[in-house]
Amino acid sequence: MSPLPSPSAHRTLTTAARVLRQLRHDPRATALMLLVPAVMITLLRFVFDTSATADGGGGGGGGAGTGAGSSPFDAVGASLLGIFPLVTMFLVTSIATLRERTGGTLERLLALPLAKAELIGGYALAFSVLALLQAALTTALAVWVLGLDVVGSPWLLLLVALLDALLGTALGLFVSAFAASEFQAVQFMPVVIFPQLLLCGLLTPRASMHPVLEAISTVLPMSYAVDAMNEIRTHAEITAAFVRSITVVAAVALLVLCLGAATLRRRTP
Numbered sequence: 001m002s003p004l005p006s007p008s009a010h011r012t013l014t015t016a017a018r019v020l021r022q023l024r025h026d027p028r029a030t031a032l033m034l035l036v037p038a039v040m041i042t043l044l045r046f047v048f049d050t051s052a053t054a055d056g057g058g059g060g061g062g063g064a065g066t067g068a069g070s071s072p073f074d075a076v077g078a079s080l081l082g083i084f085p086l087v088t089m090f091l092v093t094s095i096a097t098l099r100e101r102t103g104g105t106l107e108r109l110l111a112l113p114l115a116k117a118e119l120i121g122g123y124a125l126a127f128s129v130l131a132l133l134q135a136a137l138t139t140a141l142a143v144w145v146l147g148l149d150v151v152g153s154p155w156l157l158l159l160v161a162l163l164d165a166l167l168g169t170a171l172g173l174f175v176s177a178f179a180a181s182e183f184q185a186v187q188f189m190p191v192v193i194f195p196q197l198l199l200c201g202l203l204t205p206r207a208s209m210h211p212v213l214e215a216i217s218t219v220l221p222m223s224y225a226v227d228a229m230n231e232i233r234t235h236a237e238i239t240a241a242f243v244r245s246i247t248v249v250a251a252v253a254l255l256v257l258c259l260g261a262a263t264l265r266r267r268t269p
Contacts, residue, residue: 044080071149117258
């Protein structure tokens with residue numbers, strides 16, 4: 001006979017089940033999480049197809065980081081495969097959590113014998129289920145439909161995309177504590193997400209940046225997400241750099257979840 005889950009685990013699972021039931025009745029949020037990254041990676045593929053055709057069909061005009069045997073889509077698509085889930089999960093999670101607070105749901109839940117860590121854990125678990133579906137859908141589409149060519153295993157792409165989505169979830173749960181409205185939650189994107197997009201190495205290699213910018217990029221988790229994707233794109237085996245990068249992403253996600261539990265408030269001020 002299997003042991004029963006502890007009361008804390010039971011409360012966390014109950015919270016996760018409630019959030020999933022609510023999301024099931026919100027098709028727009030579900031579509032945003034599951035479909036938008038797939039649509040964006042597909043649009044990116046056709047953009048590079050058009051560029052290659054305009055350049056005479058050759059792949060030699062790729063940007064920075066494009067190898068001799070890879071297309072621009074291969075060089076950029078792998079990185080964006082990790083960035084898109086992070087951005088969408090951040091946006092949806094921050095708005096959904098804030099909506100629960102402004103509607104009084106969090107206040108009623110915290111009046112129960114439910115610890116903040118259990119509540120945050122339930123939300124993280126629920127959004128992790130959607131993050132897994134999102135990462136699997138986007139990775140399968142990019143590799144087996146759009147022809148994204150990577151040297152490493154596609155399963156490692158899925159792992160990094162999932163960790164990036166979990167990081168976006170953790171960041172969304174954290175910043176929702178500091179927003180008083182959904183509009184303010186969206187305003188956190190230029191503060192939390194945009195600097196990471198500019199400095200993560202997607203637009204230009206981090207090593208060629210100004211030393212100050214390069215130093216800042218080393219403390220931003222999205223930089224390690226892009227590094228991990230680039231390791232998969234260029235190496236058939238799991239490298240030490242890949243392990244270090246995914247460890248940093250996972251550790252930051254866990255740290256931010258703990259901060260989210262510590263800063264969780266019953267209601268907006």
